Amino acid sequence: MLFNSYAFIFAFFPIVLFGFFLVGWRSTRAAAGFLALASLFFYGWWSIEAMPLLLASICINYWFGLQLTPQPGRSDAGRKRMLVLALTVNLVVLGIFKYADFFVGNVNEGLAAAGIAPLPMPHLLLPIGISFYTFTQIAFLVDCWQGKVRERSFVHYVLFVTYFPHLIAGPVLHHAQMMPQFANQATYRMNADHIAQGLAIFSFGLAKKLLVADPVGQYADLVFHGAHQGVAPGLFTAWFGVLAYTLQIYFDFSGYSDMAIGLSLCFGIRLPLNFDSPYKSTSIIEFWRRWHISLSTFLRDYLYIPLGGNRKGPARRHINLFLTMLLGGLWHGAAWTFVIWGALHGAFLIVNHFWNALLRRDAKAPRSRIGRVFGWLLTFVCVMVAWVVFRAESTGAAMRIYEGMLGLNGAPLTAFKEAYETMPLLRKNEFYQTMIAGLFICLALPPAISLVRWVPEAQALQGRPVLSRLFTVGMAVLTVTLFGFSVSKLGNFSPFLYFQF
Amino acid sequence: MPSRKRPAALWLTTFLLGFAVVCGLLLITLFTPPPYGDLTRLGRVSDTQFGWRRPPPQVPAELLLGSPIDQADILVIGDSFSMTHRWQSVLAKNGYRVATTFWGQYGDELCADFADWLQRGGFRGKLVILESVERLTADRVKKSAECKATPNRLEAKREVFLAPLEHLPAFQFNTGAPLTAGWVTYRNTRKVMETPGDVPTDYRTMAREVKDGCSYFSNRSCGKVLFFTEDDENGPLTPVHAQLMEDFNRAHPSVPIMWMIIPNKTTVYIDPANSADFVQAFGQKRLGPDLFAFAQRERGRIMDFYFPNDTHLSMHGQLALGEYMLGEVQKRVPAPGAKTP
Numbered sequence: 049m050l051f052n053s054y055a056f057i058f059a060f061f062p063i064v065l066f067g068f069f070l071v072g073w074r075s076t077r078a079a080a081g082f083l084a085l086a087s088l089f090f091y092g093w094w095s096i097e098a099m100p101l102l103l104a105s106i107c108i109n110y111w112f113g114l115q116l117t118p119q120p121g122r123s124d125a126g127r128k129r130m131l132v133l134a135l136t137v138n139l140v141v142l143g144i145f146k147y148a149d150f151f152v153g154n155v156n157e158g159l160a161a162a163g164i165a166p167l168p169m170p171h172l173l174l175p176i177g178i179s180f181y182t183f184t185q186i187a188f189l190v191d192c193w194q195g196k197v198r199e200r201s202f203v204h205y206v207l208f209v210t211y212f213p214h215l216i217a218g219p220v221l222h223h224a225q226m227m228p229q230f231a232n233q234a235t236y237r238m239n240a241d242h243i244a245q246g247l248a249i250f251s252f253g254l255a256k257k258l259l260v261a262d263p264v265g266q267y268a269d270l271v272f273h274g275a276h277q278g279v280a281p282g283l284f285t286a287w288f289g290v291l292a293y294t295l296q297i298y299f300d301f302s303g304y305s306d307m308a309i310g311l312s313l314c315f316g317i318r319l320p321l322n323f324d325s326p327y328k329s330t331s332i333i334e335f336w337r338r339w340h341i342s343l344s345t346f347l348r349d350y351l352y353i354p355l356g357g358n359r360k361g362p363a364r365r366h367i368n369l370f371l372t373m374l375l376g377g378l379w380h381g382a383a384w385t386f387v388i389w390g391a392l393h394g395a396f397l398i399v400n401h402f403w404n405a406l407l408r409r410d411a412k413a414p415r416s417r418i419g420r421v422f423g424w425l426l427t428f429v430c431v432m433v434a435w436v437v438f439r440a441e442s443t444g445a446a447m448r449i450y451e452g453m454l455g456l457n458g459a460p461l462t463a464f465k466e467a468y469e470t471m472p473l474l475r476k477n478e479f480y481q482t483m484i485a486g487l488f489i490c491l492a493l494p495p496a497i498s499l500v501r502w503v504p505e506a507q508a509l510q511g512r513p514v515l516s517r518l519f520t521v522g523m524a525v526l527t528v529t530l531f532g533f534s535v536s537k538l539g540n541f542s543p544f545l546y547f548q549f
Numbered sequence: 550m551p552s553r554k555r556p557a558a559l560w561l562t563t564f565l566l567g568f569a570v571v572c573g574l575l576l577i578t579l580f581t582p583p584p585y586g587d588l589t590r591l592g593r594v595s596d597t598q599f600g601w602r603r604p605p606p607q608v609p610a611e612l613l614l615g616s617p618i619d620q621a622d623i624l625v626i627g628d629s630f631s632m633t634h635r636w637q638s639v640l641a642k643n644g645y646r647v648a649t650t651f652w653g654q655y656g657d658e659l660c661a662d663f664a665d666w667l668q669r670g671g672f673r674g675k676l677v678i679l680e681s682v683e684r685l686t687a688d689r690v691k692k693s694a695e696c697k698a699t700p701n702r703l704e705a706k707r708e709v710f711l712a713p714l715e716h717l718p719a720f721q722f723n724t725g726a727p728l729t730a731g732w733v734t735y736r737n738t739r740k741v742m743e744t745p746g747d748v749p750t751d752y753r754t755m756a757r758e759v760k761d762g763c764s765y766f767s768n769r770s771c772g773k774v775l776f777f778t779e780d781d782e783n784g785p786l787t788p789v790h791a792q793l794m795e796d797f798n799r800a801h802p803s804v805p806i807m808w809m810i811i812p813n814k815t816t817v818y819i820d821p822a823n824s825a826d827f828v829q830a831f832g833q834k835r836l837g838p839d840l841f842a843f844a845q846r847e848r849g850r851i852m853d854f855y856f857p858n859d860t861h862l863s864m865h866g867q868l869a870l871g872e873y874m875l876g877e878v879q880k881r882v883p884a885p886g887a888k889t890p
Binding site for chain 1: 556557558559560561562563564566567568570571572574575724727728729
């Protein structure tokens with residue numbers, strides 16, 4: 049079930065929200081169980097085949113967690129062996145389902161070069177959300193081993209892993225952020241402020257997805273798919289195509305995160321901020337503090353720091369940084385394009401750290417306006433360049449787009465004039481308008497989470513009751529209008545099928 | 550704390566009122582059956598009033614399977630009127646092996662290299678039928694007269710490109726439509742029903758009064774039928790277009806060509822004199838069968854000769870067209886031996 053579907057918006061979510069508080073009114077433990085069951089239903093709607101793996105993963109990791117917790121009579125060495133076993137089990141399962149085809153495919157290329165018969169490809173179905181729930185639980189296990197958590201409630205643990213707002217695409221949750229909220233009695237009592245704020249954030253997230261990400265995404269798909277099919281984009285087509293994808297991935301992913309945060313807030317549970325206007329960043333270091341924050345934090349805490357972080361000198365720090373980004377790239381998908389994307393960002397970060405160390409002695413000192421503008425532009429271009437290889441369906445397609453960006457495929461003054469089969473179905477003016485609106489939103493407006501300052505009432509107007517009430521009504525009308533416009537995009541207007549021929 | 554509750558209640562009340570409106574729109578859309586005609590879909594008009602109700606004829610599946618190009622007696626280069634393989638099925642039933650491909654695959658142009666292009670594509674049959682609907686023919690013959698090399702290799706799939714409905718669709722919830730589709734459909738349908746005369750609806754679609762419409766069409770509101778405004782916008786065909794067709798034939802003397810120009814729905818039911826000069830020139834030059842006269846005869850004989858909610862011939866019309874084309878083809882290519890289904 050997608051957040052942006054009729055079934056979710058008009059049936060699943062209202063029923064679960066109402067049921068949660070109704071049950072919570074009688075029993076908080078039952079309400080947590082109800083929410084966990086609803087989350088499993090949500091997951092099962094996506095993929096019933098993947099449900100046994102999720103349930104097995106939850107049960108075994110809960111047991112591992114109990115065994116890893118320091119207790120009298122448990123030796124550190126024994127717990128460490130148990131941790132290694134638990135991590136191995138999780139990573140092997142993730143590896144088999146997510147990376148087996150990638151691994152066997154690469155081995156087969158080597159075998160083919162040596163004239164040896166290839167191995168059969170496993171072609172396992174990737175269980176949805178496996179990366180997110182595996183990483184969430186790895187963090188839990190490490191924290192158990194370090195003695196930071198001591199979880200006893202199985203229901204709360206199931207809810208922590210399966211909690212439907214984050215289950216499919218994050219944010220990657222940390223045990224310490226969630227468990228106290230599940231244990232808090234106030235969570236199970238309806239809070240009108242939270243519901244209003246949650247609905248507002250959800251509506252804005254939905255609008256980001258349906259009114260910006262999807263329309264510009266058509267153009268990104270056109271250019272990237274065309275490149276994969278052999279169409280060489282000209283200078284402007286390539287840059288507009290990459291810009292379209294740059295906007296699509298931000299509005300899609302941050303829109304999803306906003307929806308997750310908003311939905312969760314309706315239940316009185318706060319999820320961590322995942323995107324903090326990343327395209328406003330004036331350096332790559334800053335970009336990674338603002339982009340997919342929950343994953344960056346995870347990689348920092350459970351990969352970069354255990355590798356040694358910056359504690360073993362500058363050279364080792366750069367190696368650790370590069371390795372972390374490389375593995376972060378691979379986390380996104382089993383393909384060399386993701387590895388290259390991670391490597392590119394690793395290289396950008398190293399250059400950024402070199403720059404700070406060598407030329408900006410006082411890195412915390414404010415930069416000039418020109419310096420900030422130049423830094424922003426360079427950062428934005430670097431991020432765009434890296435998105436090419438992230439989105440491309442093959443390295444060949446990525447190279448074709450890079451050639452286009454360099455003007456090697458010509459520079460006709462009109463964009464999207466290449467031989468794209470589906471072009472007549474799209475509307476170019478709408479694309480440019482949406483692109484400008486998207487750039488304005490991500491570069492000039494605050495993130496959607498800031499809505500808590502204006503919903504249900506503007507904090508700045510608290511001393512002016514009439515104005516405050518007008519603002520409250522206006523904001524609700526704006527939100528529900530945006531919601532209505534977004535929902536109106538859920539169905540598809542079918543173009544005249546025969547026009548294709 | 551109480552002072553904090555009131556703004557939240559006000560905000561939620563306002564939001565929920567809007568949400569109720571959205572839910573209302575959604576319910577209307579859900580209970581508006583999904584359109585099953587191109588014109589009801591584009592014009593966003595109700596199929597309950599404008600959809601055909603006469604059950605379509607059944608055609609055995611084996612007659613709908615096209616022939617590979619290199620084994621075909623007849624190659625049809627057509628458009629959407631040939632995509633269901635229904636009219637070709639009559640030829641197939643009578644033993645002809647028919648391969649079908651589409652103008653759209655070649656940029657709507659067949660160029661100076663046409664004969665070589667056919668040969669390179671593997672066609673060694675006895676007849677090429679160039680099928681084109683009236684409203685798109687002018688553009689196709691003009692482009693064909695100007696181009697040198699036909700884009701793309703000749704290719705034909707054996708399966709039908711578009712599978713028409715086999716039965717009148719049963720009620721189903723309209724879950725794939727935009728939120729406002731139900732309301733817009735209701736509003737457009739009501740406007741059409743309540744306004745006398747011709748009524749434009751959405752996207753190049755118009756509901757027009759047809760004299761004796763109920764003797765031609767099976768839809769509930771049979772006094773009015775939907776038409777595609779492009780039929781009028783593209784203008785009539787003229788003798789110049791017939792001349793371009795003749796020039797094309799002369800440029801490829803080794804290829805036996807039959808032009809098959811299917812009249813627009815508007816020409817058949819509203820303005821039979823549209824393209825009259827072209828029809829006369831077309832007949833004089835013996836370029837192909839006169840489907841304009843054929844359509845005038847059949848529209849009164851076959852209920853839903855054209856669909857009331859679509860620009861195309863119905864499957865009943867398609868089979869009648871197939872019978873007529875069979876006669877024309879037999880004059881040029883002897884029947885290889887009839888098959889029974």
